[in-house]
Amino acid sequence: MSEANIVTLFPKVFSFTYKQNQDIVPPEATNAEIENYIKVGAIRAWKYVPWISLKNDGKTDDVVVWQGSGVYPGLSGNARCGEVNEVMDPPDGARTEQIILVLSGEGNAIDEQETRRLFGNPGPSSLYIRAFKGVDGVSPFGPLGHEMGLMKYKGTSYIYVFGAAAQSSQISKSDQAEKRIWSEALNTLSLYRWVGDANREVARYAMTVTH
Incomplete structure (x- = not known):
């Protein structure tokens, strides 16, 4: 997207996700x-x-993949993906939020209903709903996971998601064991495909980190 398009869309992305x-x-x-x-x-x-065609039905969708600022202020802030945070012990690279939004009209607005339907996770497992609910009683948009992208294999569209495996009931920044659960979820790749009337997980791959 052009810089002008991003500047125009930024307020809508901010308001919708928050x-x-x-x-x-x-x-x-x-x-x-x-x-x-x-x-x-x-x-x-x-x-x-x-x-x-996100539903693999021949009908195509205008979407934007958005990474970084504008999505869930306060989680990654303005950190660039991969940027090392030396304050953390041990130092760690930022995992910047990346979501997908369906656009409407001339591409200068968000199709909120289709975005929720295709890329949303309205259940209690959403980290974002837990993180921001309660400020004024309005829940933020809960995505399928922390980082999302699109791919096509043998003519079929898929959504790949990191962090989809984390359950909010397991996540607490005050508990080391639960931090580890979230870390493992971020290193778990889930693959979603439209089945019936929703995107459903069809594969999962957990990556292990050796020290």
Whole structure:
């Protein structure tokens, strides 16, 4: 996407992910700040041309993959994906949020209903619902996982997701064992495909880290 398109879409992405309504929450960032986020790599956003048939039914969808600032302020902040945080013990690389949104009209607004249907996880397993619910009683958008992307294999569209395996009941930043569960979930790749009336997990691969 062009810088101008990202600047235009930023307030809607911010408001939708934070409060599930792209028109109600004004972003904290100015246009100049958003342009700087783009310049330093704190926002990356791209679309697919030609459009992709997400349900594998021949009907194509206009989507944007959005990584970084604008998505869930307060989790990764403005950290770039892979940026090492020396304050952590041991130092660790940032895992920046990356979600997929369905666009409407000329691509300058979010199709909220289709985004929830295709890429949402409304259940209690969403980390984001746990993290932000309670500020004013309005839940944020709960995605399928922490990082999402699209792929096609033998003509069939899939969504790949990291972090889908984490359950909010298991996650607490005050408990080392639960931190480990979340870390393991981030290193678990889930593959989703549209089946019937929803995207369903059809494969899972857990990566192990050796020290």
